[in-house]
Amino acid sequence: MPDTSATDAVRLLPSPAAQAERLIELGVHEVAGISAEDVRAFAERGGRDGVLLAVHPDRAPASALAPLLQRDDKPGFVVTDMPDVDSFAPTAIELPDAPLYFVAGLDRGDRMSNWSPEEALPALDGEGRSPLVLTEGIHWVLQQPAVLERNRCFMTIGSRLRKANGTLDARTPAIWISNGTGRDGRERRNAPKVGWCWWGNRHTWLGFASAAGREGR
Known part of the structure; x- marks a missing residue:
């Protein structure tokens, strides 16, 4: 049975043009060293409904993106015991060789909640899907905050x-x-959080975000 909450979140993704404006508003283009005009042009040239506009992690790392997340007026953060967050790189996934690209066919992976990463990865491979990299997940929440729900x-x-x-x-x-x-800290209650879990552990409240494909231009 399809996951309706995740499907609705994808359906409600802003248009690529609106996503471009969101990134520009947040200053992501400056972090990435890309002009606002180039971001807008890329979105207009290759975007279609239902895709996520992403900046390559080499240009905009997770440590720079996480604080831009927001929930209940509280900014996102990276857990204190993950100072090496930007060293977590795409593994067994080939990202487009471009500063900007699109991620298609997003799925939050609720059906795999209470699976371990070790169990989920081969299942996604068998479906012809690939797991999201961390920066793609952050981009998704930046553009569609509703995709991050309690539990x-x-x-x-x-x-x-x-x-x-x-x-x-x-x-x-x-x-x-x-x-x-x-x-x-209590002041961070309800804030978006970038953290980590063990490869062999299961969590009932964590699915496995994945994509059907990625496209550069």
Whole structure:
């Protein structure tokens, strides 16, 4: 059965032109070193309804994007024990070789809640889908905040950290809503949160965001 909440969130994605204006308003184009005119032109030239406009993580890393998230007038943040967040790079996923690109066929992956990343990745591969990288997940929430709901948040396991010895770190990035406990601080309750979960662990409130494809121009 299709996930209606995730499907509705995709249906309500702003037009590519509106997404471009949103990124410009937030100053993402300046972070990425891209002119506002080029962002608008890219959206107008190649966009269609239902796709997400994304900036390549090499141009706009997660650490710069996360504070732009907002919920209940509270800015997003990266957990304190993830200072290496920008080292989580696309793994086994080929992003378009361009500063701007589109992500098509978004799915929040609620059907896989209470799965581990280790279980979800081969299932997505079998469906011909690829997991979102962390920056794509942040872009999605920037453009459609309603996609992040309590008890319906998501992992972005397309981003992994490769250690110096070549093995993959057991942490996997995720985006959810802070409860304001522990090191988050009470003042951050209900704020969007970029954090991590273990590769082999399950969480009932985290799905696995994925895409049907990516397109550069």
